[in-house]
Amino acid sequence: MNVLDFDYMLGLIPVLLKYLPLTLEMAAAGMVLALILACLLAVIRVLKVPVLNRFTMLFISFFRGTPLLVQLFLFYYGLPQLVSSLTAINGITATIMGLTMHFSAYMAESIRAAIVGVDRSQTEAALSIGMTNAQLMRRIILPQATRIAVPTLMNYFIDMIKATSLAFTLGVTELMGATQKEAAGSFLYFEAFIIVAIIYWVIVEMLSWLQRYLEHRLNKAYSR
Amino acid sequence: MIRLKGLRKVYGRQTVLDGIDLDIAKGEIVVVIGPSGTGKSTLLRCINFLEKPTAGEITVGDLTVDACSTSRKDILALRRRTAFVFQNYALFANKNALDNIAERLIVVDKWPKEKAREKAREILQRIGLGDKAEAYPASLSGGQQQRVGIGRAMATGAEVILFDEPTSSLDPEWVEEVLGLMKQLASEHQTMVVVTHEMSFARDVADRVIFVDGGRIVEQGPPSELFSNPQDPRTRDFLRKVLPDQTV
Numbered sequence: 001m002n003v004l005d006f007d008y009m010l011g012l013i014p015v016l017l018k019y020l021p022l023t024l025e026m027a028a029a030g031m032v033l034a035l036i037l038a039c040l041l042a043v044i045r046v047l048k049v050p051v052l053n054r055f056t057m058l059f060i061s062f063f064r065g066t067p068l069l070v071q072l073f074l075f076y077y078g079l080p081q082l083v084s085s086l087t088a089i090n091g092i093t094a095t096i097m098g099l100t101m102h103f104s105a106y107m108a109e110s111i112r113a114a115i116v117g118v119d120r121s122q123t124e125a126a127l128s129i130g131m132t133n134a135q136l137m138r139r140i141i142l143p144q145a146t147r148i149a150v151p152t153l154m155n156y157f158i159d160m161i162k163a164t165s166l167a168f169t170l171g172v173t174e175l176m177g178a179t180q181k182e183a184a185g186s187f188l189y190f191e192a193f194i195i196v197a198i199i200y201w202v203i204v205e206m207l208s209w210l211q212r213y214l215e216h217r218l219n220k221a222y223s224r
Numbered sequence: 225m226i227r228l229k230g231l232r233k234v235y236g237r238q239t240v241l242d243g244i245d246l247d248i249a250k251g252e253i254v255v256v257i258g259p260s261g262t263g264k265s266t267l268l269r270c271i272n273f274l275e276k277p278t279a280g281e282i283t284v285g286d287l288t289v290d291a292c293s294t295s296r297k298d299i300l301a302l303r304r305r306t307a308f309v310f311q312n313y314a315l316f317a318n319k320n321a322l323d324n325i326a327e328r329l330i331v332v333d334k335w336p337k338e339k340a341r342e343k344a345r346e347i348l349q350r351i352g353l354g355d356k357a358e359a360y361p362a363s364l365s366g367g368q369q370q371r372v373g374i375g376r377a378m379a380t381g382a383e384v385i386l387f388d389e390p391t392s393s394l395d396p397e398w399v400e401e402v403l404g405l406m407k408q409l410a411s412e413h414q415t416m417v418v419v420t421h422e423m424s425f426a427r428d429v430a431d432r433v434i435f436v437d438g439g440r441i442v443e444q445g446p447p448s449e450l451f452s453n454p455q456d457p458r459t460r461d462f463l464r465k466v467l468p469d470q471t472v
């Protein structure tokens with residue numbers, strides 16, 4: 001077995017870190033959009049809004065039931081074929097779209113569970129003081145459901161960061177794409193990929209730390 | 225003034241309320257008693273449409289709502305004229321004591337936040353919890369939670385406060401403070417309908433006691449009369465069980 005080229009590995013770190021912002025930006029954009037969409041889907045499911053509920057169930061079933069990679073290819077290569085104005089959809093845009101749809105489907109289900117998990121007495125109390133359904137949702141149910149859902153949603157965010165690496169298959173030079181290019185140039189595959197693995201790992205560890213901190217804070221909330 | 229006319233509630237094949245007619249005057253304290261499962265909670269919950277009555281008419285103040293033809297607007301209006309105190313307190317878990325009370329004023333009555341909190345602070349003083357404004361429900365004792373629950377009802381300025389067994393979930397040590405607050409409200413001529421097993425409260429505070437069995441009002445009258453001279457055998461039977469120290 002050859003000895004690893006540590007100098008190359010160390011030198012690679014700053015080179016790859018330049019691509020980290022794009023990775024994080026795609027994950028952040030995907031997360032924000034997915035959260036908004038997931039809340040919408042969850043509320044439709046909880047209120048069983050006619051027609052929309054059916055459509056939502058289909059949406060969730062499809063985006064949970066198919067691989068993310070297939071969805072990304074559908075958006076990147078498939079959409080332009082259908083909608084000619086999208087002749088060249090940007091790889092970054094396609095990735096963010098894919099992440100949004102894919103993860104919103106999962107997140108909608110956990111938000112729905114969290115909403116349903118809020119004690120029934122909270123609803124009755126809110127109605128008894130004359131709140132409308134919308135006020136009840138916004139002021140009582142969603143804040144309490146958030147507290148239940150945050151740990152799970154953080155897990156999805158972590159998954160999403162790792163999933164951004166698929167963007168390289170759409171020709172986006174993000175963290176994974178950059179590593180791929182570096183490795184192909186130097187032929188030092190193991191060195192390159194172990195370094196990128198460690199970068200992902202450190203980011204995820206930092207987020208896990210944030211997650212534990214948030215959970216701790218959330219558990220303390222409401223009991224001061 | 226509250227008037228119920230022919231109030232009925234049917235769950236599937238079970239008739240829980242079987243035509244309730246009831247007039248309650250402004251400032252009157254009405255205590256509802258009766259065996260378990262006879263529809264006392266359902267009666268209160270129908271008055272503010274937490275449960276939709278199957279048939280009948282409900283009048284609160286100048287608003288009359290017919291169970292058979294209600295609009296969303298009517299239901300909201302009715303709920304805004306009535307307040308409810310729950311057996312399990314049901315305080316908003318994500319709001320502190322002050323905001324539990326202010327919530328109605330802010331969200332429903334659209335008061336400016338500061339004015340609403342001012343008023344809520346006043347109510348906290350009246351219920352003896354002036355120092356608990358920032359406390360969340362989870363950190364309050366059962367008795368304190370229920371007093372906040374009553375404070376929340378007071379803030380609504382409702383024509384009537386409906387109490388569904390407000391002391392039944394409490395440890396015995398907290399019962400008196402909650403009953404004390406209810407007596408204070410009664411002395412201020414707040415219209416109240418109270419479902420309770422606290423016969424001493426009924427005897428001391430009620431203007432009228434209503435005995436409900438099988439979804440009907442069997443008998444009613446001032447506590448002195450109903451307790452000492454019940455007419456119906458079912459009333460006698462019930463009172464014998466709940467007032468063991470007294471020959472009825």
Ligand SMILES: Nc1ncnc2c1ncn2[C@@H]1O[C@H](COP(=O)(O)OP(=O)(O)OP(=O)(O)O)[C@@H](O)[C@H]1O
Pocket residue numbers: 235240259260261262263264265266267
């Ligand atoms: N949502 C519901 N669906 C079906 N049946 C119900 C429902 N709510 C209440 N009931 C039934 O209606 C009857 C009356 O219930 P209710 O809670 O009004 O009685 P209660 O007089 O308050 O009794 P308790 O003293 O035990 O509180 C009971 O037999 C109960 O099983």
Ligand SMILES: [Mg+2]
Pocket residue numbers: 264265266388389
């Ligand atoms: Mg009951």
